[in-house]
Amino acid sequence: MLELSNVTKNFGGLCVLKRVSFTLGEGEFVGLIGPNGSGKTTLFNIIAGSLHPDGGKVTFSGRDITGFPPNKICRLGIARTFQIPRPIKTMSVVENVMLGIFFGRKNSTDASRSSREVRQEAFEYLNLTGLQVDEWTMPHELTAAALRRLELARALATKPQLLLVDEFMSGLNASEVLEASAILKRIRREKKITIIWIEHVMESLMNLVERVIVLNYGELIAEGKPAEISKDKRVIEVYLGEDL
Amino acid sequence: MLILNAVINGLLFGGVLALMAFGMNLMFGVVQIVHLAYGQFIMVGLYLVYLLTVLYHVPLLLSCVLAIIAIALLSVLCYYSVVKPLLKAPPINQLLALAGLWIVLENACLAFFGATYKGVQVVLPVLHVGEIYIAASNLIGFGVGLITLGLLYLFLNKTYTGVAIRAVAQDTEVSGVMGINSRTIYLITFVVGGALAGVTAACFVPVYAVHPHFGSAFTLLAFIIVILGGMGNLIGGFIGAFIIGVVTSIGSTLLNPEIGQIIALLICLLIIILRPQGLLGVRART
Amino acid sequence: MKFMENFKKGTPLLILALLMICPFVFSSPYLLHIFILIFIWSYVTTVWSYMGRFGIISLGHGAFFGIGVYTTALLFNLYNVSPWLGMLAGGLAAATIAVILGYSCFKFGVIGHYFAIATLVLAEIITLVIIALRDTLETGGKLGLTVRSLGTSPLFFQFENKLIFYYLTLALLGLALLIWKKIDDSKVQRALKAVGEDEEAALSLGIDVVKYKTTMFAVSAFMTALGGTAYIQFTMFADPTTCTGVGLSLGIVFKAIIGGMFTLWGPTIGSALIVVLEEYTRLALGSAFVSYSQIIYGLLIIILIRFLPGGLYGTFSDLFRQKRKREVQVLLSGRQAADPYK
Numbered sequence: 001m002l003e004l005s006n007v008t009k010n011f012g013g014l015c016v017l018k019r020v021s022f023t024l025g026e027g028e029f030v031g032l033i034g035p036n037g038s039g040k041t042t043l044f045n046i047i048a049g050s051l052h053p054d055g056g057k058v059t060f061s062g063r064d065i066t067g068f069p070p071n072k073i074c075r076l077g078i079a080r081t082f083q084i085p086r087p088i089k090t091m092s093v094v095e096n097v098m099l100g101i102f103f104g105r106k107n108s109t110d111a112s113r114s115s116r117e118v119r120q121e122a123f124e125y126l127n128l129t130g131l132q133v134d135e136w137t138m139p140h141e142l143t144a145a146a147l148r149r150l151e152l153a154r155a156l157a158t159k160p161q162l163l164l165v166d167e168f169m170s171g172l173n174a175s176e177v178l179e180a181s182a183i184l185k186r187i188r189r190e191k192k193i194t195i196i197w198i199e200h201v202m203e204s205l206m207n208l209v210e211r212v213i214v215l216n217y218g219e220l221i222a223e224g225k226p227a228e229i230s231k232d233k234r235v236i237e238v239y240l241g242e243d244l
Numbered sequence: 245m246l247i248l249n250a251v252i253n254g255l256l257f258g259g260v261l262a263l264m265a266f267g268m269n270l271m272f273g274v275v276q277i278v279h280l281a282y283g284q285f286i287m288v289g290l291y292l293v294y295l296l297t298v299l300y301h302v303p304l305l306l307s308c309v310l311a312i313i314a315i316a317l318l319s320v321l322c323y324y325s326v327v328k329p330l331l332k333a334p335p336i337n338q339l340l341a342l343a344g345l346w347i348v349l350e351n352a353c354l355a356f357f358g359a360t361y362k363g364v365q366v367v368l369p370v371l372h373v374g375e376i377y378i379a380a381s382n383l384i385g386f387g388v389g390l391i392t393l394g395l396l397y398l399f400l401n402k403t404y405t406g407v408a409i410r411a412v413a414q415d416t417e418v419s420g421v422m423g424i425n426s427r428t429i430y431l432i433t434f435v436v437g438g439a440l441a442g443v444t445a446a447c448f449v450p451v452y453a454v455h456p457h458f459g460s461a462f463t464l465l466a467f468i469i470v471i472l473g474g475m476g477n478l479i480g481g482f483i484g485a486f487i488i489g490v491v492t493s494i495g496s497t498l499l500n501p502e503i504g505q506i507i508a509l510l511i512c513l514l515i516i517i518l519r520p521q522g523l524l525g526v527r528a529r530t
Numbered sequence: 531m532k533f534m535e536n537f538k539k540g541t542p543l544l545i546l547a548l549l550m551i552c553p554f555v556f557s558s559p560y561l562l563h564i565f566i567l568i569f570i571w572s573y574v575t576t577v578w579s580y581m582g583r584f585g586i587i588s589l590g591h592g593a594f595f596g597i598g599v600y601t602t603a604l605l606f607n608l609y610n611v612s613p614w615l616g617m618l619a620g621g622l623a624a625a626t627i628a629v630i631l632g633y634s635c636f637k638f639g640v641i642g643h644y645f646a647i648a649t650l651v652l653a654e655i656i657t658l659v660i661i662a663l664r665d666t667l668e669t670g671g672k673l674g675l676t677v678r679s680l681g682t683s684p685l686f687f688q689f690e691n692k693l694i695f696y697y698l699t700l701a702l703l704g705l706a707l708l709i710w711k712k713i714d715d716s717k718v719q720r721a722l723k724a725v726g727e728d729e730e731a732a733l734s735l736g737i738d739v740v741k742y743k744t745t746m747f748a749v750s751a752f753m754t755a756l757g758g759t760a761y762i763q764f765t766m767f768a769d770p771t772t773c774t775g776v777g778l779s780l781g782i783v784f785k786a787i788i789g790g791m792f793t794l795w796g797p798t799i800g801s802a803l804i805v806v807l808e809e810y811t812r813l814a815l816g817s818a819f820v821s822y823s824q825i826i827y828g829l830l831i832i833i834l835i836r837f838l839p840g841g842l843y844g845t846f847s848d849l850f851r852q853k854r855k856r857e858v859q860v861l862l863s864g865r866q867a868a869d870p871y872k
Contacts, residue, residue, distance in 0.1 A: 048734060074736035086731040088724045099724055102717050104736030158736055278643060329836045335643040336587050337835050340787065343589070343780050344831035350777075351821035351828065460776055464654055467647075502662035509655045516648045517634050 001026050001194060002047070002078075002162055007056035009042055009218075016042045017218040019056065024162070024194060031205045031226070032198045034215035035238060040198045041083055043215070044164050047196075048080040049073040060162070074104050079160035083167050083198075085147035087139035093150055094135055097122035097157045104158025125153040128190065130183050145176050149183070156187065162194045169201040177204055184208060206230060214238070245375050246497060254493025255486055256382035259389030260447045262485035264462065265469035266393060266478065267440035273413040273476035274433045277327060278335070280342040282441060283462025284349035285322075289315045289445025290454035291353055294362045304364065308449065312442030319438020323431060331430075346460065354456040363453025381450035388447050392440070393482070405432060413476065468512040542707070542794075549700055553693055562692045568805045569699035570761050575785045575797035576706040577753040580713065581746050582783070582791040585642075585726035589779050590649030593656035594624040594751040596774020598758020600660055603677050603768055604667055606686070613687035617759040621752040627652070628751035632744040641729070650776060657775040674769030677762060687763045695764050702760060703798070706753065710794055718742060784831050 002024040009017040017039045024030060032040050045051040047058060049070035058066045065073055074080075079100075087096050101118050119135070126133060129149040133142075142150065148168055155163060169180050181204050188195065199205040206212070206226040214222040214235050222232045229235055264286065271279045289311045296307030326345055330338045368380040400406035411419040412429045420426055452458065469488050473480025488508055495504020553562060578591050601623055602616035611619075631652060635645050664671030682690045689695060713719050721742045724732040733739055762768050771777060781804075789800020804827055811823035 050730060050733070069740075070730075070733035071736050071738045074734060080734055082731065082734070086728050088727050088731065090723060090727060091720075095720070099720060099732075099735050099737070102720060103738075154735065278647065326832055326836070333835070336585075336646060339643045339646055340587075340783065341832050341835040344784070344828045344835070347777075347780060347784075347828035347831070348825050351824035354821040355819065355825065457771070464651075464776075468651075471647075500662060502658045506655055506658045506662065509651050509658070513631075513648060513651050513655070516644060516651070517638050517640055520640065520644060 001061055003057075003059040004043075004047070005057045005059070007043070007046060007053045007058065009039075009046060009051065009053050015218055017046070017053070020215070020218070020220050021056075022213055022220060022223060024196065026194060027192060028194050028211060029188060029209045030194075030196045031209035031212045032196055032215065033200075033202070033205065033212060037217075038215040039218040040215055041166060042218075044080060044166055044196075044198065047073075048078060048164060071103075074158055074160075075106055077106065077159075077161040078164065079104065079155035079158045079162070080164035081148070081151035081155050081166050081168070085144075085151045087142075087147060087150055087154075089139055091139075092135065093131070093133045093137045093139055093142065094119055094122045094126065096139065096150060097125050097154050100125075100154045100157030104160075106159075122153075122157060125157045126150075128156065128183075128187065129153040130179065145172050145180070148180075152183075152187075156191065160193060162196070165195060165197040165199075167198055167200065169199055169204060172201075177201060180204070181208060247494060249376055250493045250497040251490055252376060252378060253382055254490035256378065256386040256489075257493060258486035258489030259386035260382075260444060260451075261389075261465065261469060261489050262482050263389040263392055263440060263447065264444045265466045265473070265481045265485050266396065267437040267444070268466045269470050269473070269476060269478055269481040270409075270433055270440075271437045272470065273478065274409055275327065275331075275430050276335075276416075277338050277342070278467075278475075279437070280339055280463060281322070281345040281349060281459075282437075282466055283464070284346050284459035285315050285318060285438060285441035286445045286448065286462045287353060287454060287456070287459035288318065288349055289442045290448055290452065290458070291357055291362065293445065293449050294357075294364055294454065297364050298362075304366070304449075308446040311445060312439055315442035315445065316435050316438035319434045319441070320431065322438075323434040327434070328427075328430070346463070350456050350459050353459075357456070359456065361453040361455050364449055366450040368450055384450065385447040388443065392443055396436075396440075399436075405429075409433060464509075468508050471512050471515055546700075546704060550697075553696055559692055562696055564805065564809055566692065566695050566699050566764060567809075568802045569696075569703045570757055570764070571782075571785060571801040571805055572798040573699065573703045573706045573760075574754055574757040575782055575789070575801045576703070576710060577750050577757065578782050579786050579791040579797045580710065580750045580753075582786055584722040584746070586722075586743060586747065587643075587646045587783065588649040588747070588750070589646045589776070589783060590652040591750070591754050591782050592774050592776065592778030592780075593649075593653040594628065594754040595758040595761070595778060595782075596656050596660065596770070597624045597627070598755030599762040599768045599773045600669060600675075600758075601755070602759040603675060603762050604669065607675070607678055608668065612685060613759060613763055614685075617687070617756055620755040620759055624755035625748040625752040628748045629744055632747035633740065636740045636743045650779065653774070653776045653779045657770050660770050660774060670769070672770060674767055677766045677768075679766060687759075695760075699760055699764075702757065707794060707798075709753075714794075718746070722746060784827060787831060787834060788827070 004023075005021045006019040007017055007021070008015070008019055020039075020043065032043070034040050042051065046053050049065070049068050049072070052067050056066070057064060060073075060076060060078060063076070065076065068076075087093070088099070091099075098115070098118050101113075101121055126149075129152045131146055131149045131153060139147065139150065152165065152168065155165075165184075168184065169177050172180060184195075184197075185208065187193075197205065197209065206229075209226060212222075212224065212226050212229040213220060214229065214232075216234075216238045221238065222229055222235050224232070268279050268282045271277060271282075292311040292314055293304075293307050296302040296310060297304050302310070322345060326341050327338070330341055366381075368384070371378045371380055371383070398406075400410055408419070408424045409429055409432065411422065411424055412426050416426050419429075448454075465488070469484040470481050472487060473482070473484035491508055491511075492501075492504040495501070495507055549565075552565070574591070574595060578588065581588055598617070598620040601620035602613045605611035605616040605619060606613050631648065635641075635648055640648055660669050661671045663669045664673075669675055677688075680686055680688050682688060721732070721737045724735070724737060725739050725742060729739055758773065761773070785800040785804050786797045787800070788803060789798065790796030807827065808820060808823045811826075812820050815822060
């Protein structure tokens, strides 16, 4: 459903992505890993339309979406979370999720629904991500872990076919990591959407995903099942010293 | 011939414009504020010269020097009362506070000097070489402008303070690590910027009879030049000044003064939208 | 509690009703004049705040006001077009310019103070155009222009009776406030609030930033121009300093800041304060001293921005929030986030 071919991106003279190509099938759960600065988030920004590639093509459901603005891409069915949560601070948590329902969907009739109905639905998404808040909870009252869940709920509220998750577990303690894994599993089971997931917490990622893509210095160096990847020589070299 | 005349006078006038834009540019580069009330400082300078020479019969040159000192002090006052408390505020708040200062200064002059044109009668000859006529006032402005800019160049490159100013303009945080107190540098920048406004005012004395609304015209003119050359880009501003000098000069010779200014403003608008880093700027890293 | 709610809802209606019967209580034409000026400037300031409250600060609304004023006056003076049509023409002209400038600015990401500067340049351009057309279109340049008087002619938007202007401008203000309420209840408000705070996050949620911003800019410009028409038909005289340009633009912004641009009544309160301040100095000190009132309000602006950087509303809503003192529930296991916004 998503196809990247030869995507290239330069910042100034620095090449951040070098001819990256891969395809994603319907309903797949893919992990995207690589050391810091390997271009993972840049790749997300390009798929989501926040950045335009200097070369190459992004195709989604048979449609060339290269160079589309982020809002259009969102409405086509690709939602994303941000590595550092970016809630709208002046709106309550529920209202943040309501934004996704009102503006992010293909079907514009959702936009004319009454606030009460939409609020109800927003609470369902918050429950799905295991975030229990009331109508007046503001984002600044949430913990770091909860803010990540808000990001996820808000992205899910746009009813995406493809979800880009940029770090869901960094900075969480052991029990929170377990909860987070459970949430992702549940979303997969209930929503049946395609997910690409950037994560530094390898253990959880390897346990959850079906396929792993590895980036290093902007190049795709390996791709395959988690079991294969953890044995791949090049990947081990890149992560030398880290426990896969 | 008419056009050649306009070009030459425009180039000469560009010298003063470069001086004027330099002050605003320096403040943007170093302190990162858009000094919206800069033209009003020049206007106040012109009024001070008028006050001293015409009402108190101080010799012209002496009153120019006094005005330059006074404007530098006014600039310090502006730094402490308006800019310093807002250094960490969003840019739009700084802009609006300085717009407030704009209103205060303009109306203060209106209240004290009234809405009529006030000028010092300086009779300067019009020189002519062949068929080209050059206003001596433009020549003086050009000379003073270039000399001042030359001195500034030496100041910024050869003195410790000057180098520190440039360091802060490059990167406030890093220069802080290197032991430069950015607050002191900001203050010095405002003294220098104020003095530059004063010198510009002195150069304008033979050219303009002053009116309270002139301040906004000066601000906008300085502003156009700064945007043209790229905000904070001192060399760009220097070249931009001559471009604007020639464009407005030709525009007002061939059509009328407003058309020249309108063209300059439209160019400015296009640059804001398409090349915010200025015509000569390099695109920022972000 | 119920009573308070009803009281809160009823207040605007009550104020409106009081203002409706006001002219019957006092009949001084001078007071009427002041009220009309307050209504016009409150209207324009409210309409400006449609954008301002979402962080889109325009320093060029004087241009749109001027377009309204001069389009109406010139169409009537030169071609005998009724100002009612002129009003529409002026509004459309202003909206067109707003769409062109707004679309190109927002498309290329000119935001914040860069946008403010772009609009400031527009204000100056329009002033210069009006001055440059002093002969070609008989705008009168800096000297100003007078609208040909027909006495009272409803068809041509001319009334000698100030009472009619009183109700007309009051209706305009009412309309502006009503539209504010409509915006508040609509999803446009949600979109622009999100955009004003974090444009990238808003984009990622499917909000068409350029469309919403441009539309709001156009609506605001259109309505500002209508205010210009009302003003010129009332005063019958226009000049570039009072009817357009940077000074006027800043005046509008300052009225909004003083009253608070984030609240429904803020712009109206700010405008009323400034108009009364100006009139008071005019009366107390003579018209030569109007500039003193401007000095006061320039200083007021600097002080407000310095000491209440969040604007009046921001300060008050913070107080309100402290009053609420709701139990902060941390429902997830783990610690409170170490203030993620710092």
